[in-house]
Amino acid sequence: MPKRNLRIVKRVRNVPVLGVCEYCNAQFSGDPDMGNAQSAIQEQFNAHKCKRLDASQNAVRIVRESIEDH
Numbered sequence: 909m910p911k912r913n914l915r916i917v918k919r920v921r922n923v924p925v926l927g928v929c930e931y932c933n934a935q936f937s938g939d940p941d942m943g944n945a946q947s948a949i950q951e952q953f954n955a956h957k958c959k960r961l962d963a964s965q966n967a968v969r970i971v972r973e974s975i976e977d978h
């Protein structure tokens with residue numbers, strides 16, 4: 909298994925609502941009104957399979973897509 913870390917990138921009222929896998933940049937979202945957003949994000953993270961993409965190239969692609977969206 910690749911070494912991977914979950915990073916919380918967005919919080920609402922101190923509740924994590926968006927996390928990303930630092931290895932493959934997969935995103936996991938939780939609903940802050942559900943009360944268990946953090947564990948929901950953690951469960952999605954634990955269940956996902958990392959795609960074998962170069963992490964730096966993937967990050968560049970995501971940045972470009974977000975720029976084009978706005």
Ligand SMILES: [Zn+2]
Nearest residue numbers: 929931932958
């Ligand atoms: Zn991953």
